Amino acid sequence: xxxxxxxxxxxxxxxxxxxxxxxxxxxxxxxxxxxxxxxxxxxxxxxxxxxxxxxxxxxxxxxxxxxxxxxxxxxxxxxxxxxxxxxxxxxxxxxxxxxxxxxxxxxxxxxxxxxxxxxxxxxxxxxxxxxxxxxxxxxxxxxxxxxxxxxxxxxxxxxxxxxxxxxxxxxxxxxxxxxxxxxxxxxxxxxxxxxxxxxxxxxxxxxxxxxxxxxxxxxxxxxxxxxxxxxxxxxxxxxxxxxxxxxxxxxxxx
Amino acid sequence: xxxxxxxxxxxxxxxxxxxxxxxxxxxxxxxxxxxxxxxxxxxxxxxxxxxxxxxxxxxxxxxxxxxxxxxxxxxxxxxxxxxxxxxxxxxxxxxxxxxxxxxxxxxxxxxxxxxxxxxxxxxxxxxxxxxxxxxxxxxxxxxxxxxxxxxxxxxxxxxxxxxxxxxxxxxxxxxxxxxxxxxxxxxxxxxxxxxxxxxxxxxxxxxxxxxxxxxxxxxxxxxxxxxxxxxxxxxxxxxxxxxxxxxxxxxxxxxxxxxxxxxxxxxxxxxxxxxxxxxxxxxxxxxxxxxxxxxxxxxxxxxxxxxxxxxxxxxxxxxxxxxxxxxxxxxxxxxxxxxxxxxxxxxxxxxxxxxxxxxxxxxxxxxxxxxxxxxxxxxxxxxxxx
Ligand code: SF4
Ligand code: SF4
Numbered sequence: 001x002x003x004x005x006x007x008x009x010x011x012x013x014x015x016x017x018x019x020x021x022x023x024x025x026x027x028x029x030x031x032x033x034x035x036x037x038x039x040x041x042x043x044x045x046x047x048x049x050x051x052x053x054x055x056x057x058x059x060x061x062x063x064x065x066x067x068x069x070x071x072x073x074x075x076x077x078x079x080x081x082x083x084x085x086x087x088x089x090x091x092x093x094x095x096x097x098x099x100x101x102x103x104x105x106x107x108x109x110x111x112x113x114x115x116x117x118x119x120x121x122x123x124x125x126x127x128x129x130x131x132x133x134x135x136x137x138x139x140x141x142x143x144x145x146x147x148x149x150x151x152x153x154x155x156x157x158x159x160x161x162x163x164x165x166x167x168x169x170x171x172x173x174x175x176x177x178x179x180x181x182x183x184x185x186x187x188x189x190x191x192x193x194x195x196x197x198x199x200x201x202x203x204x205x206x207x208x209x210x211x212x213x214x215x216x217x218x219x220x221x222x223x224x225x226x227x228x229x230x231x232x233x234x235x236x237x238x239x240x241x242x243x244x245x246x247x248x249x250x251x252x253x254x
Numbered sequence: 255x256x257x258x259x260x261x262x263x264x265x266x267x268x269x270x271x272x273x274x275x276x277x278x279x280x281x282x283x284x285x286x287x288x289x290x291x292x293x294x295x296x297x298x299x300x301x302x303x304x305x306x307x308x309x310x311x312x313x314x315x316x317x318x319x320x321x322x323x324x325x326x327x328x329x330x331x332x333x334x335x336x337x338x339x340x341x342x343x344x345x346x347x348x349x350x351x352x353x354x355x356x357x358x359x360x361x362x363x364x365x366x367x368x369x370x371x372x373x374x375x376x377x378x379x380x381x382x383x384x385x386x387x388x389x390x391x392x393x394x395x396x397x398x399x400x401x402x403x404x405x406x407x408x409x410x411x412x413x414x415x416x417x418x419x420x421x422x423x424x425x426x427x428x429x430x431x432x433x434x435x436x437x438x439x440x441x442x443x444x445x446x447x448x449x450x451x452x453x454x455x456x457x458x459x460x461x462x463x464x465x466x467x468x469x470x471x472x473x474x475x476x477x478x479x480x481x482x483x484x485x486x487x488x489x490x491x492x493x494x495x496x497x498x499x500x501x502x503x504x505x506x507x508x509x510x511x512x513x514x515x516x517x518x519x520x521x522x523x524x525x526x527x528x529x530x531x532x533x534x535x536x537x538x539x540x541x542x543x544x545x546x547x548x549x550x551x552x553x554x555x556x557x558x559x560x561x562x563x564x565x566x567x568x569x570x571x572x573x574x575x576x577x578x579x580x581x582x583x584x585x586x587x588x589x590x591x592x593x594x595x596x597x598x599x600x601x602x603x604x605x606x607x608x609x610x611x612x613x614x615x616x617x618x619x620x621x622x623x624x625x626x627x628x629x630x631x632x633x634x635x636x637x638x639x640x
Contacts, residue, residue, distance in 0.1 A: 076293075076298075077298075077299075078297075078298025078299055078300065078600075079293050079298060079299070080299055087596060088596075090597070091596035091597050091598070092596070094519075094597050095518075095519075121440065121441050121442075124377050124378070125377075125378050125379065125380065125439075125440070126375060126378055127369075127370045127375050127378040127380035127381045127384070128366075128369040128370055128372075128373045128375060129373045129375050130369070130373075145366070145369055145373065146362075146363060146366075147361050147362070147363045147364075147366045147367055147369050147370065148292075148361050148362020148363040148364075148366075149357075149360070149361055149362075149380065150302045150303065150362070151378070151380050151436075153299075153302045154302060154303065154440055154443065154591070155440045155441070156442075156595070157440075157441050157442025157443075157595050158442075158595050159299070159300075159594055159595035159596055162299060163292075163299065163302065163362065164291065164362070165291055165292055165293035165297070165298065165299075166290065166291045166293040167291060184290075184291035184292075184293075184362065185291055185292065185361070185362025185363045186362055186363060187362075239442065242441040242442055243441070244441065
């Protein structure tokens, strides 16, 4: 019995018949939370029309993410660590907004996060393999292997990565015991909540957004919400000319 | 042979002891940095590399420049360099050690540095840079030591050393090319994203390295009565002039492309460096000083070659060295990062502990070079007297 549960926890019992058999014998709370969410290529769609309308959310997305992942709140802007934050539209889409189209976005605070690029320059340059792209497209960080050379930060054209210039732990107001804290001298960034996906949950920011402005799903699955949104709406991505192929899409009005 | 390095009169001992002071201060500052993190430097989330990486870049050039004496001497049998070549090789050895130290102090988790070898990532230019730099260090150390030992024993160098010497020639070009690729392969860093980085690095290397070598030879003449040979210095001056002209030409073509095309991203970094951007102009006086020194060094060098005037030669070499140091050791790295991915401008200035750590490393360089040159000179004195 215990053996079977362990097998299930280790994700070995992934084949459906076995899983069904397990479900019959293992008390339901053991398998909780749901089975891992899987995808061919994870992507996020941020509907700016909804997002920017929501004036009273007080950055629910960033607060949820930073609380969950023990991201410190450091006052010195040059030592800041952030996974998702707001940035002026003109900064995010430098050559894409002109005085007519998209002009309204230029001064708006728009959420920015790691784009989980299909062709990520950051992983290419890492000398230790501490940051790498998974087969489902998520670009992850192994803070235990990172030597803190910051080559990945030089390579990321989006400023999505943060370095721990100082020990982040004293700047944590509360610590989420479910997620590791980091030490000084390593790089970190948004992980598309790989730990939540493994438990069958959507990313923290997606869940936290009170307007439902963020959608998350599989680009390879025609039925996924992201594909539907992208087929039906006009979207832009950050600096498409660099060939990085971001997996974060922004829906804007035409 | 190594025992000769420490034997000397009081003045020599005093010189060694004197340079130990900045080494100690640097070490103390490094311990402070280890305890508090890299936040004690002037770097931050925008300018993520600063003084350390810039010194590394400059010093790779100094290391690579040994090829400018090694190639003529061994490939073209250019005898004028007979007395200089070993000095060039030991200079390269020292410079590579300083490069590695500068990279080491820049790491956030230095204790994990071996991860580069434990998890080799052939897709990363930094991995290759580590390989070529340590390889170059080994090559030059073996070559210099073996040839010096043979000189001492009045024997012919062993046959296996020749292939190593020939290998070291393209290897020297490789170290600076790979170092340039650290920068020129990054999307979105527009000062660096240009094919001219590698050729320009080589041009500044082949002017600054020989300039330093000339200055060292002149210094050895004064301090230790070592005569490198006027012909050798003259030939080196030619190398410096041509490399400097090539460097200025590369700066010109880069500026033409950036400003004539008018592409903002391509233009902005150069604008930041030479004119200032959004009110940030700290680099402007430095960059113009560097450019002026580079331009001025050319007629002075030509003049000194013609008249054989060593004072002018020293002045010109000083100008070349300072000009390229500002260019690579200040402007190139901080300039390339000043404009953040968000398009905002951040000026960088190193902090005092950061400078002292770097100074400590340079002091290690002075000590190493002194010891190496001491050995060379004592071997030379011995062979010449017998
Ligand atoms: S946004 Fe930056 S950090 Fe994220 S995958 Fe792309 S290049 Fe890497
Ligand atoms: S800082 Fe860490 S993750 Fe980034 S390139 Fe260096 S070792 Fe890799």
